[in-house]
Each structure stands twice: as C-alpha cells, then as structure tokens.
Amino acid sequence: MNSQLIIDSDPKSGRTNIALLEDAQLVEYKTENINKGFALGDIYVGVVTKVMQSLNASFVDIGHKHQAFLHYNDLGPRVEFMLGCVKRVTKSKVKGKEQLLSLFTPTEGNDEGQNSKMPKDGRIGDYLKPGQLVLVQIAREAYANKGPSLTTDISLAGRNMVLMPFASALKVSSRLRAPEEVKRLERLMRSILPPGFGAIVRTAAEGKTVESLDSELEELLSRWQEALEQLAAASKFPLRLLSELDRSSALIRDNLNGSYSEIQVNDRDLYTQIRSYLSQIAPKSADMVKLYSSKRVPIFDQYDVAKQMRKLLGRTVDFHKGSYLFIEHTEALHVIDVNSGSGSKLAQSSEDSAFEVNYAACEEIARQLRLRDIGGIIVIDFIDMRAAENRKKIYERMRELLAKDKVTHKILPLTDFGLMQITRQRHGPEQRVDVSEKCPSCNGTGKLNSAVTIEDDIVGAYRLLAEQKLYKSVELRVHPFVASYFTIGLFSRRRKLVQQYGLKLKVRGISSYPVLTFKFFDENGDEIMF
Numbered sequence: 001m002n003s004q005l006i007i008d009s010d011p012k013s014g015r016t017n018i019a020l021l022e023d024a025q026l027v028e029y030k031t032e033n034i035n036k037g038f039a040l041g042d043i044y045v046g047v048v049t050k051v052m053q054s055l056n057a058s059f060v061d062i063g064h065k066h067q068a069f070l071h072y073n074d075l076g077p078r079v080e081f082m083l084g085c086v087k088r089v090t091k092s093k094v095k096g097k098e099q100l101l102s103l104f105t106p107t108e109g110n111d112e113g114q115n116s117k118m119p120k121d122g123r124i125g126d127y128l129k130p131g132q133l134v135l136v137q138i139a140r141e142a143y144a145n146k147g148p149s150l151t152t153d154i155s156l157a158g159r160n161m162v163l164m165p166f167a168s169a170l171k172v173s174s175r176l177r178a179p180e181e182v183k184r185l186e187r188l189m190r191s192i193l194p195p196g197f198g199a200i201v202r203t204a205a206e207g208k209t210v211e212s213l214d215s216e217l218e219e220l221l222s223r224w225q226e227a228l229e230q231l232a233a234a235s236k237f238p239l240r241l242l243s244e245l246d247r248s249s250a251l252i253r254d255n256l257n258g259s260y261s262e263i264q265v266n267d268r269d270l271y272t273q274i275r276s277y278l279s280q281i282a283p284k285s286a287d288m289v290k291l292y293s294s295k296r297v298p299i300f301d302q303y304d305v306a307k308q309m310r311k312l313l314g315r316t317v318d319f320h321k322g323s324y325l326f327i328e329h330t331e332a333l334h335v336i337d338v339n340s341g342s343g344s345k346l347a348q349s350s351e352d353s354a355f356e357v358n359y360a361a362c363e364e365i366a367r368q369l370r371l372r373d374i375g376g377i378i379v380i381d382f383i384d385m386r387a388a389e390n391r392k393k394i395y396e397r398m399r400e401l402l403a404k405d406k407v408t409h410k411i412l413p414l415t416d417f418g419l420m421q422i423t424r425q426r427h428g429p430e431q432r433v434d435v436s437e438k439c440p441s442c443n444g445t446g447k448l449n450s451a452v453t454i455e456d457d458i459v460g461a462y463r464l465l466a467e468q469k470l471y472k473s474v475e476l477r478v479h480p481f482v483a484s485y486f487t488i489g490l491f492s493r494r495r496k497l498v499q500q501y502g503l504k505l506k507v508r509g510i511s512s513y514p515v516l517t518f519k520f521f522d523e524n525g526d527e528i529m530f
Contacts, residue, residue: 003260005252006303007274009267016270019305026308027370038064038148040141041157041244043227045086045237046150048132051125058128059147060136062238066147070136072124076153077117078166079127086133089232100228104165105196133237140426144331156220157244159253159281160205160213161189163220167198175203192217216281249277260285266292266299312371320360327368333377336365340383354383355390359397366401375407375426382418395420454482458518459497461530465520466501473504474528475521480509482518 004021020028032039046060049067059067076082085104128134140149156163170189172182185201188210193199205213227241244250252263252274265271271291278286292299300306311317317325322341327334338361340353365380385391391414398420399411408425458476465474476486486493486507498505520528 004303005260005263006299006305007263007265007267007270008299008305009265009270011267011269017300019300019303021303021305024304025367026305026312027367028373029309029313029371030373037240037243038062038138038142039244040138041250042240043135043137043154043242045231045234045239045241046134046136047237048128048130048134050130051128053123053125056124058124060134060150062136062138062148062150063240064142064147066142066145068136068138068148068150069146070124070128070134070150070152072118072122074139074149074151074153075118075124075127076151076166079118079152082135082152082154082166083127083132086135086231089228090133090234090237100232101225104228105194135231135241143426155200156223156242157250157253158202158216158220160202160208160216161220162200162202163217163224164198164200165196165224168196169198170201171199172201173203173205176201176206181206188213194221249274252278253281260288263289264292264299264303265289312368317364317368319364320357323357323360325361325364325368327372333379334374336368336378336380338365338380338382351386351390354385355387355393358382358385358390358394362394362397362401366398366405369402369422369424370405370407373407375424378422378424380420380422382414382420384418391418398422454516454518455485455493458486461518461520462497462503462505463501464530465528466503471503471522471528473506473523475506475508475525476518477508477510477513477521478518479513479515480511481515483507483509 002023004024006019006021008017008019010016014033016032018028018030018032019026044062046062046068048058049061050059052058055071057069057071060070062068082104088103089100134152135154136150136152137154138148139151142148153167154165156165170186170193172185176182176185185205189199189201192210192214199217223242230239230241263274265274268291271289275286275289278289292302294302298306300309315327317327318341319325324339324341326337326339328337329335338358340357361382368374369378382394385394395411395413402409402411402422405424410423412421414420458478462474462476465471476483478486494505494507522528
C-alpha cells in the first residue's frame with residue numbers, strides 16, 4: 001500500500017491541514033490551529049477550582065476558556081506521591097537538576113503509593129482540594145462547549161516507546177506478535193530504563209538496537225527534566241510545562257512505516273522542521289519529505305484532496321452501485337444509516353442484495369470513522385438480513401477492517417434488527433468540513449412555516465395603515481412564495497383585503513427576501529416604519 005502525507009500550511013491564518021492518502025484515497029484528515037494550544041498530550045500544572053462529589057470528579061484551571069475535567073478514574077495510582085512532589089517543589093526551591101529529578105522519581109523510600117492501586121470506591125475529595133496544584137496531562141481535547149479532559153498518569157511519547165514517570169510497569173505493544181521479539185525488547189528496556197520509571201514499547205521498536213532505544217530514552221528523560229525545571233522556577237499558575245509535538249510531526253511519528261512514499265509540504269519553514277525531525281528519528285526517511293512549491297495549483301487540488309473532502313464529508317456518502325450512507329450526529333451519539341439507493345439492480349428485500357450492500361458498506365464505514373475521527377457511541381443501521389450467518393459475516397468484516405484503526409474501539413455483533421454498536425475513543429473534536437451553508441429561510445431546520453402563519457402579521461399591519469388614513473395606496477413586498485399566496489386566484493386575498501379596508505394594495509415578490517420577512521412602502525417608494 002502506497003501512503004502519502006499531504007500537508008497544507010497557512011502561517012497567516014495559523015492553520016495546518018493534514019491529509020493522509022492510502023493508494024490515493026483520503027483516509028485521515030486533521031486540522032491544527034498553531035495558535036490554539038491545549039493539544040492532546042500537553043502537560044500542565046493546573047489549579048483545582050472545584051471538587052464535584054456527585055460526579056466524583058474535579059474541575060481544574062489550566063488556562064483554557066473552559067474548565068478542564070479530571071475524573072477520579074483518571075487519577076494515577078501514584079497521585080499522592082505526585083501531589084507531594086509538586087507541593088515540595090513549589091513551596092521551596094530545589095537545588096540542582098539531579099536533586100529535582102531524584103525528587104520526582106519514585107523509590108522505596110519516598111513513594112507513598114508504590115505498587116498500589118486506586119480503590120474502586122474511592123472519592124476524589126480524599127485526594128484533591130480547591131486551590132491545590134496538580135500535575136496533569138490532556139487526555140482528550142476540548143470540543144463543543146466542553147473543556148479538555150485530564151489525567152494524572154503522565155506519559156511522554158516517542159517514536160519507539162512511551163515513557164511513564166509515575167509508573168513502574170514495562171509493557172510491550174500487543175501488535176508485536178513474535179514471542180522472541182517481545183522478550184528481546186523487554187530485556188533491552190529493563191537494561192536501560194531508570195529505576196522508578198515505566199514504559200510502553202511501541203510497534204515501531206521492532207528490530208531496533210539497544211543503542212537506538214537508549215538514545216530515544218535519553219531524549220525523553222531530558223524533556224521530562226526540562227518540564228520539572230520549569231515547574232521549579234515558576235511562580236504563577238496554571239502553567240504549561242511541556243507541549244506535545246505539532247500534529248504533523250506527531251502523525252509522522254505515530255504512522256511512519258515502510259509504505260510511505262512521500263511527504264509533501266507547501267510551507268518552507270514546516271518543511272525544514274519536519275525534515276529535521278525525521279533526520280533524528282529515521283534518518284533514511286528524511287529524503288521522502290518534499291517541498292511543494294507550485295503557486296498555480298493549491299497542494300490539496302494537486303493531490304485531489306479537496307475534491308474527495310467535498311464528496312466524503314457531507315451527510316450523504318455514495319459507496320456502491322448507487323448505495324449510500326446517511327451520517328447523522330447528535331449530542332449523545334452518531335448514527336450511520338445504510339441505504340441500497342435507487343441504483344440497486346436487485347430488489348431491496350432480497351437477502352443477497354442486502355448482504356452485498358451491507359458488506360460493501362463496511363469498508364466505507366471504517367474509512368469514515370477514521371477520516372472524520374468519530375468518537376463516542378456509534379450506531380449503524382444495516383439493511384435487514386434474515387440469515388444469522390450473514391449478520392455474523394458483516395460483524396467479522398467490520399472487525400477485520402477496524403483492526404487497522406489505531407484508536408481504541410469496541411464492536412458489538414449485529415442485533416436481530418440489523419443494528420451494530422461501536423464505541424471509539426474520542427481524543428478531540430470530530431473532523432467536520434461544512435460542504436453546505438445554513439438555509440437563510442428555514443435557519444437550517446429543513447422546514448418553513450406556512451404562509452398562513454405570516455398572514456396574520458401582514459393583515460394586522462395593513463389594517464393599521466388603513467385606519468391611519470395617511471396613504472392613498474401601499475405596496476407589500478414579500479418573498480415570491482408569500483406573494484403568490486396573496487395574489488393567486490380571481491378572488492385573491494389581496495382583493496378581499498382591499499374590499500374590506502378600502503386601502504389600495506399592490507403585492508410585489510422579491511426573491512432576495514427571506515420567506516417570513518415583509519415590508520410596506522408608500523406611493524413614493526419609501527419604506528413605512530412601524
């Protein structure tokens with residue numbers, strides 16, 4: 001499979017758009033606001049503002065416009081040790097880098113929570129109080145009107161490993177299947193990992209030498225030490241101690257593999273930054289970074305990204321012989337409806353036809369979940385199939401396709417009614433691209449009030465003008481739809497109003513008027529204000 005990373009950067013607007021293509025098909029799309037901050041993985045010293053016993057959670061000020069959310073279940077087992085370290089560092093100056101790093105490194109002598117687990121029935125109020133400083137990391141970015149979600153289980157991600165300062169466990173990615181390689185990596189990591197630290201060995205570490213692993217470990221330890229030095233020197237909180245890589249570098253770090261053919265970037269500064277980063281983590285891959293310099297054709301148009309986005313990110317997505325998906329988003333969940341469409345050659349009631357459409361839909365659904373980065377609860381309404389064997393095949397197909405998805409997810413088998421439930425971990429806001437504008441007439445509801453409902457307002461205003469006896473004639477300007485309502489027929493509503501109130505009335509349709517807007521003008525063409 002041929003993978004291309006296309007990066008469209010606009011320094012003036014502060015936005016970077018990232019598209020991942022697999023065999024020229026758009027499969028992932030990310031947007032980064034350079035000036036936004038508060039990215040997934042950023043580490044902060046926050047201030048506890050409120051403890052909500054009813055939610056068993058607390059709100060933490062990290063400088064975001066919305067308070068960040070920290071649940072009891074996201075407190076690490078060494079939260080008491082961490083809180084004690086933060087308190088000691090901020091209350092008194094710690095001398096020397098070695099002393100600082102030693103203070104934050106759990107040992108048998110200084111670790112109150114060593115090898116312990118948080119009680120399942122514990123209360124967050126036993127650990128956190130309003131005004132308290134707490135070391136946190138963004139586990140899920142803010143979305144809608146909700147602030148970021150936090151964790152105290154701090155981790156620093158690298159290309160080959162994830163370093164965990166407040167953990168002691170060593171784990172190897174479950175995607176590494178070979179037992180001999182797993183044992184080799186465990187042995188190498190235990191030989192270089194400092195006491196009091198934990199780590200997760202990533203899939204990219206397969207085949208790596210101890211020298212390359214040790215080099216990355218030293219870099220992660222250095223970043224952690226820099227964060228602690230900032231903490232020791234700080235006097236005002238909240239404070240960001242450490243920023244995650246920008247999305248483009250993070251995407252390269254997490255997805256770089258042998259199938260990448262090129263990385264195209266249209267901004268020279270970002271090109272230099274990415275090339276430098278690749279030179280550190282994968283020197284042989286640095287040459288795949290190319291600077292896109294054409295000014296005539298935008299980079300997303302050149303690689304057909306813009307066209308695919310317009311086609312794939314709407315509410316309706318075509319996928320197979322006239323079949324289509326209808327994707328709807330609500331506050332509670334996401335709904336995907338599979339439809340055979342008018343182009344199906346077989347009868348929709350046919351079992352074989354339903355299975356064919358559902359089977360083809362699985363691939364597009366898996367692609368859409370990844371492309372839009374849909375998280376939370378997803379319900380898929382497949383076309384009804386009577387055979388339990390066919391429902392099982394659809395379930396197995398979806399599991400096979402989503403096995404490539406690196407985001408944590410869970411799939412439930414189809415019900416007898418053809419419904420499949422999927423939960424997919426949400427790290428940030430869903431990727432949405434508006435491919436349509438909100439209708440100015442219905443305000444996006446899809447429905448218009450009947451002209452009858454505006455008739456009372458128009459008749460009331462016309463009657464007032466007639467009773468004032470200030471005008472010989474007036475002109476009513478409305479949307480053509482409403483104008484036809486007043487003028488249609490021999491004995492139109494306009495004629496009846498004139499006969500009843502005696503004031504000459506002319507009705508004129510204006511196509512630019514919203515349906516429920518009307519205005520009266522006098523014989524000189526001046527608007528009559530009420």
